[in-house]
Amino acid sequence: MLVYRLVREEGFFQRIKQSIGWLPEDLKHKISDRNAIWIHAASVGEIVAASPIVREMRQEHPDEIIIVSVVTATGFRMAHQIIDGADGILYFPLDLPYFTNRILSIINPKVIVLVETEIWPNFLRIAESKEIPVMMMNGRISNRSASRYRLITFFTRHVLSSIRIFCMQSRIDAQYIISIGADPNKVIVTGNTKYDQTYGKVTEEEKCRLLKELGFAAGTYPIMIAGSTHKGENVPVYKAFAKVKGKFPQARLIIAPRYTYQADLIINEGTTLGITMVKRSDMAAGKTVTEPYDGVILDTIGELGRVYSIGDLIFVGGSLARIGGHNILEPAAHGKPIVVGPNMFNFVEIFELLSSRGACVMVRNEDEFIQTCLDILLDPERAAHMRASCLEIVHENQGATKRNLDELKRLLDTLQLWR
Structure with missing residues (x-):
């Protein structure tokens, strides 16, 4: 070895x-x-x-x-x-x-x-x-x-x-x-010094560049992002995205796996569910993508914190799987509606703060996750409240x-x- x-x-x-x-x-x-x-x-x-x-x-x-x-x-x-x-x-x-x-x-x-x-x-x-x-x-x-x-x-x-x-x-x-x-x-x-990170400062110009690099048209809505996902979480994400795409035909998906070497496996999981994904690393290397695709596997290091800025709904992984969750401050700093699974024991106090103000929603299982994603995107007022609450909390705790x-x-x- x-x-x-x-x-x-x-x-x-x-x-x-x-x-x-x-x-x-x-x-x-x-x-x-x-x-x-x-x-x-x-x-x-x-x-x-x-x-x-x-x-x-x-x-x-x-x-x-x-x-x-x-x-x-x-x-x-x-x-x-x-x-x-x-x-x-x-x-x-x-x-x-x-x-x-x-x-x-x-x-x-x-x-x-x-x-x-x-x-x-x-x-x-x-x-x-x-x-x-x-x-x-x-x-x-x-x-x-x-x-x-x-x-x-x-x-x-x-x-x-x-x-x-x-x-x-x-x-x-x-x-x-x-x-x-x-x-x-x-x-x-x-x-927590993570409240002071600068990943929340992404210009409109940079957002447009990210959309273009990922092959998403300007104004694409909604973009669903699943960050730091683990084994067993990507299939629920795909199922939720399929429901979202049924209501919003122009919807796009970004999955950022916790372990980038799993990218090909995750693409195959999507294919079995009728969802076509491409790798960010291939796009960055200049490989031509000829067929239409539904989303991108973010198999690169250091981009997720800024890519969150173009999302309309964020799922933070390690929470449907029993890992304990990952950093929910990154999407919160961009003012994004956040959904997590029932396992957030590594970030108890941050989750409780965001949850108490309605900025982050915890779901108990796959079915609830799918329905919650759809509900938030179909309720603009709720989404707007979640966005505003995220920004307020981050500002208050810097x-x-x-x-x-x-x-x-x-x-x-x-x-x-x-x-």
């Missing part, structure tokens, strides 16, 4: 080298022993949260050296696409003492910022031994993860003791982190990035490390 990935997976060899502490010479020269601020954002979700943090940090402190580390190849690509202002983007080291010690000695950061909940025991232990302060920003922990960690609280309490401050997204996240061993005196609620950076500044001022 390792040999297969080395041969077939783009960037896998680079990932392995960096994770054992061998950095490219140009990157090493840029960040070695420069007392960088090290921000760790494991994968796509954390990178979205880290993006406004890096952006505002760079604006306020242009002389600081800022690096961002990731774990996955998808995250590495995403970081290069949406994070502006980092002096370097690298893969996080394997959490083994030798490799962790090697990379920390090379970089010698002034502070380490963990985005969301990235708990790496050896990394934290060695950082503490080197007297490198660590803080958590935009902290989040799901009920499922908290339940697992509570089984080893004796261990997590010791690991978490090395973190100076926990800036958590919500009251629920704060309760969870305390329940697994964090010192309550170190835990504060600062909000500012988390500044609150997180204020805590970082306090920490560095205390240690007299801020430039």
Whole structure:
């Protein structure tokens, strides 16, 4: 399997080298022993949260050296696409003492910022031994993860003791982190930096360009988007779209699978239901599409947050399947009616906020999902209310990035490390 990935997976060899502490010479020269601020954002979700943090940090402190580390190849690509202002983007080291010690000695950061909940025991232990302060920003922990960690609280309490401050997204996240061993005196609620992401700012010109690139005529209505879908969710999406298309013959569909390698499988699922889909990657590569199609599989990285801007109804995946849901703030930032399934346990507080104002609807099963999609599109007043509520909620909750950076500044001022 390792040999297969080395041969077939783009960037896998680079990932392995960096994770054992061998950095490219140009990157090493840029960040070695420069007392960088090290921000760790494991994968796509954390990178979205880290993006406004890096952006505002760079604006306020242009002389600081800022690096961002990731774990996955998808995250590495995403970081290069949406994070502006980092002096370097690298893969996080394997959490083994030798490799962790090697990379920390090379970089010698002034502070380490963990985005969301990235708990790496050896990394934290060695950082503490080197007297490198660590803080958590935009902290989040799901009920499922908290339940697992509570089984080893004796261990997590010791690991978490090395973190100076926990800036958590919500009251629920704060309760969870305390329940697994964090010192309550170190835990504060600062909000979710994803509210400060700029994916809500898409110009009309860019929307027209997206429509053209996807082969949708200007004024196409409605466009139904299913984002971050998992196995078992695409068939209900197709069935709902078929009902919508029965009422709106010009309707179009976009499916953005959580795992892009499933694109061909999803196309085949659509074909069995009489729905023709094409891949965004093929269109971007210039492949000619000669036959009419109903929609596009968004099998590219980093586009979904902006593609949501052209949708008229959004389903966020991982919620009909028992995954726990995905980021509903992305479509909310664009002011879009949102539908989710019954499994949103990874985003409880955000869902409850949007749901309480009628901006997001939860359905219990496939039949209810199909009917709800149709009902929203057939009721312009309801759709308009959902759009307005989304925008109001996002606007009301912005500012988390500044609150997180204020805590970082306090920490560095205390240690007299801020430039």
